[in-house]
Amino acid sequence: MEKLVGMVLLAGELLLTCGAEMYRVEETIERMGISAGFAQVESFATPTGLFLSLHTSDGRVYTRVRRIRRSFSNLALISEINAISRSFSSGETTIEDVTTRLKGLKKEGVPHNFLRLLMGGMGAAAFTVLYSGSGIEALIAGIIGSIILLIDNKLEDYPIPNALVAAVGAAVAAGLAKGAALLLTINTNVITLGAVMILAPGVVMTTAIRDMLSGELVSGVTRGAEALSIAVGIATGVAIILSMGGN
Amino acid sequence: MVVQVLAGFVSAVAFAFIYNVPRSEIFRTGILGGLGWLTFSLTKDAGGEVGAMFLGATSVALCSELFARRYKQPVIIFLVPGVIPLVPGGRAYLTMLSFLQHDYNEGVTLLVSTFFLAGAVAAGIIIASSIFRVYSRAKYVRRQL
Numbered sequence: 412m413e414k415l416v417g418m419v420l421l422a423g424e425l426l427l428t429c430g431a432e433m434y435r436v437e438e439t440i441e442r443m444g445i446s447a448g449f450a451q452v453e454s455f456a457t458p459t460g461l462f463l464s465l466h467t468s469d470g471r472v473y474t475r476v477r478r479i480r481r482s483f484s485n486l487a488l489i490s491e492i493n494a495i496s497r498s499f500s501s502g503e504t505t506i507e508d509v510t511t512r513l514k515g516l517k518k519e520g521v522p523h524n525f526l527r528l529l530m531g532g533m534g535a536a537a538f539t540v541l542y543s544g545s546g547i548e549a550l551i552a553g554i555i556g557s558i559i560l561l562i563d564n565k566l567e568d569y570p571i572p573n574a575l576v577a578a579v580g581a582a583v584a585a586g587l588a589k590g591a592a593l594l595l596t597i598n599t600n601v602i603t604l605g606a607v608m609i610l611a612p613g614v615v616m617t618t619a620i621r622d623m624l625s626g627e628l629v630s631g632v633t634r635g636a637e638a639l640s641i642a643v644g645i646a647t648g649v650a651i652i653l654s655m656g657g658n
Numbered sequence: 659m660v661v662q663v664l665a666g667f668v669s670a671v672a673f674a675f676i677y678n679v680p681r682s683e684i685f686r687t688g689i690l691g692g693l694g695w696l697t698f699s700l701t702k703d704a705g706g707e708v709g710a711m712f713l714g715a716t717s718v719a720l721c722s723e724l725f726a727r728r729y730k731q732p733v734i735i736f737l738v739p740g741v742i743p744l745v746p747g748g749r750a751y752l753t754m755l756s757f758l759q760h761d762y763n764e765g766v767t768l769l770v771s772t773f774f775l776a777g778a779v780a781a782g783i784i785i786a787s788s789i790f791r792v793y794s795r796a797k798y799v800r801r802q803l
Contacts, residue, residue, distance in 0.1 A: 432734060484677045486735045493732050527675050534672025540665035541695070541743060560676075604748050609676065611747035617738050620780035621787075642747075646754030653759070 414506055415447045416465055416473045421513045422492055423454065423461050427479045429488040432618050433457070433627045439496050446500040458482065458633045483567075484615075488516055528564075531609050532557035539605030548597050552605035555587045560609060573637070574644035577610045581648030589652065607645050612638040659699060666695030666743040674739040683735055686725055690740030694718040698744060707771075708778045714744050715782025723790040737783065746775040 419440055426436045436456040444452030444465050451466035464474040495512055498504045535556025536549040544552065559580040566576045584606040588599040615638045623631030670691020674684045698714035705713065722736035749772045756765035 431732075435732065435734075484738075486732075486738065487678045487680045490680050490683075490731050490735055494730075527678075530672045530675035532672075534669050534676065537665040537669035537672060538743075538748070541662060541669065542748060604751065607751060608747055609672075611745075611751065616745060616747070616776070617741060617779075617783070618734070620776070621783060624780060624784040625787075642750050642754055646751055646758055649751075650755060650758035653755075 412467065412471075412473065414510070415449075416475060418506055418510045418513065419443050419447065419465065420461070420463065420475050420477060421510070421517070422496060423456065423463065424477050424479065425513060425517055426489060426492055427456060427458065427461055428482045429486070429492075430482055430484045430615070430618065431489045432625075433622055433630045434625060435489070435493075436461070439492070442500050443496050446502070447506070456630070458630050458637070485519075488519065491516055528557045528560050531560035534609050535606045537605075538608040539601055542601055542604055544598065544601040544605060547595065548602050549605070551588070551591050551595075551597065552602045555584050555591075555602065555606040556609050558587065559584050559606060563610065574640040577641045577644035578648035578651075580610050581607050581645040582652050583648075585649040585652035603649060607649065610641070610645055612641040615641070662699060663692045663696045667692035669743050670694075670739045673742045677738060679735055679739060680731070683725075683729065683731060686729070687736055687739040690718050690721055690725075690736055691743050693721060694740060695743050708774050711744060711746075711775050712778040712782050715741055715779040716786055717782075718744070719783045719786030720789075723786055727790075733787070741779060741783070744779055746772050746779075749775065 422443060423436050423440045426439060433456045437454045440454040440456075440463055441452045444454075444463075448467075449465045450468040452463070453466075454461070454463040456462075459479050461477045461479060462475075464472055466472050492513070495504070495509055499509050532553040536553035539549040539552040562583060563576050563580045566579060581603075585599075585603050588602040588606065591597060591602070592599045615634050619631050619634035619638055622634060667688045668691075671684055671688040674687040679687055694714045694717060697717045698710045701710040701713050718740040719737060722733050722740055725731070725736045726733040749768055753765055753768040753772050756762070756768055
């Protein structure tokens with residue numbers, strides 16, 4: 412029984428740290444708990460903590476609390492856990508199998524590789540085009556985007572608040588854009604805008620709205636606040652650089 | 659126009675990498691990004707910015723739900739990178755910047771328009787997902803009978 416409780420808890424914790432919506436976390440816990448043979452499953456997921464209690468048919472109750480301190484966006488892990496929980500519910504895999512697979516996923520985290528930096532740069536360039544920047548401006552924004560993504564990846568290893576990480580990235584982006592403007596005749600606003608877009612809390616903002624409108628008020632407000640603090644961080648970083656050099 | 663739609667595609671693909679979407683689904687999320695921006699730019703003149711944003715988000719969300727069922731993946735995998743070109747992140751940033759530079763008139767104008775655009779995106783997403791929830795509930799009830 413203990414093993415089953417641990418497995419369900421681990422699945423829920425992993426989903427939360429990867430940035431899944433609350434209803435998905437609660438649904439997954441419920442589905443896995445019921446198919447593990449518990450009579451009743453209650454769970455309450457928030458972005459910063461997970462509570463669950465599993466009732467057996469002979470009246471015992473297992474209750475667990477798990478504090479979630481850090482979360483990141485890793486949609487591939489959500490998809491994996493989804494597949495694992497589906498195959499467990501349909502009885503295709505055993506508890507041991509599921510537990511080892513989940514533990515393996517827990518070690519993964521977010522991959523930091525060169526391709527990801529390159530694609531981040533491409534994203535910044537594409538945003539510059541969407542905000543009607545020219546080709547050369549898109550190129551510069553792309554290079555800056557890759558650089559700030561690299562810096563933020565390094566910073567995320569240390570216990571620094573997300574908003575501060577975003578502020579540092581944004582300050583570097585604004586500084587580099589200003590530096591490039593000394594050499595070339597370019598619009599620094601468009602470049603900075605494109606480059607900081609890759610720091611913008613897109614996943615957080617979308618899941619916040621989704622949670623809020625599907626009645627998950629606690630996590631909707633929490634995630635909305637997180638998105639707001641990151642947005643303020645980005646703007647502060649840029650504003651500091653802009654005010655230093657005049658306009 | 660073609661360049662812009664292509665940029666929508668590329669930005670969705672880029673964010674699919676940043677958020678680590680499974681490799682097999684990356685091309686499909688890119689298509690959604692392009693689709694969203696295409697819908698937005700086609701309807702912008704007729705329906706205004708907010709209306710176009712709503713239609714763009716609705717089209718992306720509907721296709722995300724379809725893809726999620728078709729390819730057996732969580733909706734969020736297609737939805738999040740797909741709406742990225744539409745989410746008014748740039749405008750939210752410009753709002754904050756205006757306030758920090760003591761340009762309050764511009765700031766409030768931007769704030770209100772950001773609010774409406776984000777609301778339009780949210781409305782599109784929630785309507786699409788409600789349609790699919792009602793549909794699968796109806797299917798479930800029919801099976802019970």
